[in-house]
Amino acid sequence: MKKKIYLMRPFVGKEELEAVRKVFESKYLTEGPVTKEFEEKFAEYVGAKYGVAVTSCAIGMELGLQVLGVGSGDEVIVPDFTHPATGDCVCQVGAEPILVDVDLESYNTTVAGIENAITDKTKCIIPVPWGGNPLDPTIYKLGEEYNIPILEDTACSVGAKIGDKKVGSFAGMSVFSFHPRKVMTTGEGGMLTTDNSEFAEKARSLKTFGVENGRFMYHGTNYKMSNIVAAIGLEQLKKLDKILGDRIEMARIYTELLKGINYIRPPIVKPNIRHTFQSYCIYIEKEGWRDKLRQDLLKKGIETQIGTYALHLEPSYVDVKRNSDLKNSEMLFKNLLTLPLHHELSYEDQEYVVESISSLIRDYGGIK
Ligand SMILES: Cc1ncc(COP(=O)(O)O)c(C=O)c1O
Numbered sequence: 480m481k482k483k484i485y486l487m488r489p490f491v492g493k494e495e496l497e498a499v500r501k502v503f504e505s506k507y508l509t510e511g512p513v514t515k516e517f518e519e520k521f522a523e524y525v526g527a528k529y530g531v532a533v534t535s536c537a538i539g540m541e542l543g544l545q546v547l548g549v550g551s552g553d554e555v556i557v558p559d560f561t562h563p564a565t566g567d568c569v570c571q572v573g574a575e576p577i578l579v580d581v582d583l584e585s586y587n588t589t590v591a592g593i594e595n596a597i598t599d600k601t602k603c604i605i606p607v608p609w610g611g612n613p614l615d616p617t618i619y620k621l622g623e624e625y626n627i628p629i630l631e632d633t634a635c636s637v638g639a640k641i642g643d644k645k646v647g648s649f650a651g652m653s654v655f656s657f658h659p660r661k662v663m664t665t666g667e668g669g670m671l672t673t674d675n676s677e678f679a680e681k682a683r684s685l686k687t688f689g690v691e692n693g694r695f696m697y698h699g700t701n702y703k704m705s706n707i708v709a710a711i712g713l714e715q716l717k718k719l720d721k722i723l724g725d726r727i728e729m730a731r732i733y734t735e736l737l738k739g740i741n742y743i744r745p746p747i748v749k750p751n752i753r754h755t756f757q758s759y760c761i762y763i764e765k766e767g768w769r770d771k772l773r774q775d776l777l778k779k780g781i782e783t784q785i786g787t788y789a790l791h792l793e794p795s796y797v798d799v800k801r802n803s804d805l806k807n808s809e810m811l812f813k814n815l816l817t818l819p820l821h822h823e824l825s826y827e828d829q830e831y832v833v834e835s836i837s838s839l840i841r842d843y844g845g846i847k
Pocket of ligand 1 (some may be wrong): 535536537538561562564607609632635636655656657658662668669818
């Protein structure tokens with residue numbers, strides 16, 4: 480029988496089920512004390528003062544922009560190489576995303592790329608430590624220098640570190656995702672972290688119908704996280720160091736096994752940072768081969784994924800402003816391949832993935 484290698488498997492089990500069972504027994508199903516505990520423990524984990532649990536990262540970013548008062552007539556700098564959610568939240572609040580290119584090594588926005596896009600209308604920067612690879616920390620200084628708030632899209636970066644500090648504690652606000660393809664999951668869900676008590680209170684109020692001290696102060700909405708979902712999050716937090724440790728070790732093994740295969744560029748990891756490898760991506764140096772590889776690997780039972788999107792190539796972004804030709808983003812969109820990485824993957828599975836890639840490259844004529 481053909482082997483099936485999944486791209487991702489959430490690391491959930493009886494602990495999460497038991498925690499959900501306890502919430503069921505308590506009959507307190509909506510947002511409540513379990514959510515509060517999750518918010519506090521998550522914020523503590525990333526080294527931020529406050530956590531505000533929401534229904535997704537996309538919504539957390541939209542709330543973050545509302546907290547900053549970003550709206551019509553404002554510009555927000557967004558990398559082109561990212562999930563559409565990063566730019567969509569800007570459109571949702573009526574502001575204009577300005578797309579900037581990324582670096583071919585880190586896949587992240589650069590200081591120069593952002594600096595070139597700053598205008599009098601820039602009201603926020605949303606950088607993305609994509610795939611779990613932390614940003615160049617100078618980007619945070621840029622926010623101070625130009626007095627522009629940074630709302631970091633940390634969807635992929637739970638547990639990522641720069642030096643000893645975790646991502647989620649650097650920017651004015653950071654927003655994480657708990658989608659099942661992320662490092663830890665609650666099915667769907669997100670968390671906004673910040674050190675700013677006013678930001679936290681405003682975000683909390685916005686997600687709870689605009690309520691403040693028992694009065695409805697403005698028109699909010701409902702993006703609360705239930706105790707049921709938060710109970711899963713609390714159990715996932717306990718497993719997080721194991722999940723991250725395993726991912727980092729598996730990434731090391733891939734990079735080792737991939738050595739010497741022509742036309743393949745494994746990820747480059749800078750010293751003094753912790754990459755979460757939410758996405759372990761290899762760059763395929765021959766145009767057209769990435770998609771061929773995806774199809775042929777699937778025939779061998781191996782699920783893969785593209786890296787992510789070049790927003791300017793998506794129909795909903797054709798008219799969106801950009802400050803360069805966005806060539807790097809386009810190259811990454813076309814040539815990056817995400818390999819399977821999860822706790823159910825054995826060393827033999829990784830060997831099978833790499834051997835399959837190697838033999839396919841050879842079949843395509845990839846002998847230099
Ligand atoms: C970089 C990035 N930002 C935001 C999101 C959206 O996260 P969510 O599904 O929690 O809204 C994703 C999801 O894949 C993502 O990769």
